[in-house]
Amino acid sequence: MAELTTELAGVKLENPTVLSAGILGNTGEILKRVGLSGAGAVTTKTIGLKPRKGNKNPTVVDMGDVFLNAMGLPNPGAENFVEEIRIAKEGGKPIISSIFGKDAGEFAEVAKILKKAEPDLFELNISCPNVGSGMSFGCDPVAAGKVVEKVKAVTDISLSVKMTPNTHLLVEVAKSVEKAGASVITAINGLGPGMVIDVETGIPVLANKVGGVSGKFVRPIATRCIYSIAQAVKIPIIGVGGIYSGEDAAQHIIAGASAVGIGTAVKDHYLDIFKKVCDELDVILERKKLKSIGELVGTVKEVLT
Numbered sequence: 001m002a003e004l005t006t007e008l009a010g011v012k013l014e015n016p017t018v019l020s021a022g023i024l025g026n027t028g029e030i031l032k033r034v035g036l037s038g039a040g041a042v043t044t045k046t047i048g049l050k051p052r053k054g055n056k057n058p059t060v061v062d063m064g065d066v067f068l069n070a071m072g073l074p075n076p077g078a079e080n081f082v083e084e085i086r087i088a089k090e091g092g093k094p095i096i097s098s099i100f101g102k103d104a105g106e107f108a109e110v111a112k113i114l115k116k117a118e119p120d121l122f123e124l125n126i127s128c129p130n131v132g133s134g135m136s137f138g139c140d141p142v143a144a145g146k147v148v149e150k151v152k153a154v155t156d157i158s159l160s161v162k163m164t165p166n167t168h169l170l171v172e173v174a175k176s177v178e179k180a181g182a183s184v185i186t187a188i189n190g191l192g193p194g195m196v197i198d199v200e201t202g203i204p205v206l207a208n209k210v211g212g213v214s215g216k217f218v219r220p221i222a223t224r225c226i227y228s229i230a231q232a233v234k235i236p237i238i239g240v241g242g243i244y245s246g247e248d249a250a251q252h253i254i255a256g257a258s259a260v261g262i263g264t265a266v267k268d269h270y271l272d273i274f275k276k277v278c279d280e281l282d283v284i285l286e287r288k289k290l291k292s293i294g295e296l297v298g299t300v301k302e303v304l305t
């Protein structure tokens with residue numbers, strides 16, 4: 001058995017799999033269960049300052065390997081979530097607290113409240129593709145850096161920044177948040193937004209019309225984003241997008257990720273996905289005669305011509 005442990009800004013993970021934000025992360029009990037099921041770390045649903053209903057149903061379209069969602073960040077608000085994080089900790093795995101705000105100051109307000117529960121990391125969601133201004137910080141290097149600075153001013157807990165792939169300024173945003181003091185980057189959030197139309201009625205299926213695209217087919221886009229970011233920054237990356245197997249995870253890791261987030265695949269494999277990815281990664285490491293995940297991180301080679 002190879003060594004699957006990894007580290008994100010001093011936070012030790014017993015394996016590199018992370019439950020991604022917004023997937024089963026609505027309550028402490030569920031997060032605890034995911035932790036106990038074998039995930040290396042768990043991320044909460046993105047939490048804002050005040051309780052928020054989110055979008056009207058239908059909020060998801062399941063097309064098998066492709067998934068469209070426009071949840072609209074439903075959440076109980078920061079004060080009501082402090083206790084959920086405390087319960088989640090009983091799962092014994094590091095907790096990544098995902099947060100959002102309408103501006104940099106509000107991000108900091110949310111962090112000030114949730115730090116009472118002492119999560120291991122904050123993840124700043126500056127990249128939601130299905131709320132009005134959700135992606136605006138994630139596409140703007142200066143605004144993204146400001147969010148990091150404001151949150152850093154109110155907490156010593158290390159920060160990760162969740163990147164949107166929907167910008168040509170991906171690398172500039174990554175460099176800016178690193179410079180502003182982020183310790184980790186999470187890449188990527190949903191693509192798009194995308195749209196699915198019911199042909200008989202001619203009506204878009206999502207009540208919100210459009211939503212973030214995730215699942216198997218975003219994996220190559222996520223790998224490319226991770227690769228580009230890893231070439232530009234020194235901080236560790238949680239590679240997210242389209243991971244269903246150890247092979248998918250290994251591609252993100254070779255591109256530069258130190259840990260891998262799993263989202264949509266939970267729908268098909270439920271909680272077995274974390275052990276499945278770890279077992280398959282172990283086989284890959286043995287095949288390549290590597291002793292640890294660390295030996296695989298960022299080992300992408302030049303193309304032979």
Ligand SMILES: Cc1cc2nc3c(=O)[nH]c(=O)nc-3n(C[C@H](O)[C@H](O)[C@H](O)COP(=O)(O)O)c2cc1C
Nearest residue numbers: 020021022046069125188189214215241242263264
């Ligand atoms: C139903 C659903 C809800 C999501 N909610 C959030 C969220 O609250 N915050 C966030 O940062 N990302 C959210 N995401 C994005 C995922 O965390 C992940 O970045 C994205 O789905 C790509 O990974 P995947 O292909 O493994 O699903 C959500 C994704 C889905 C499918």
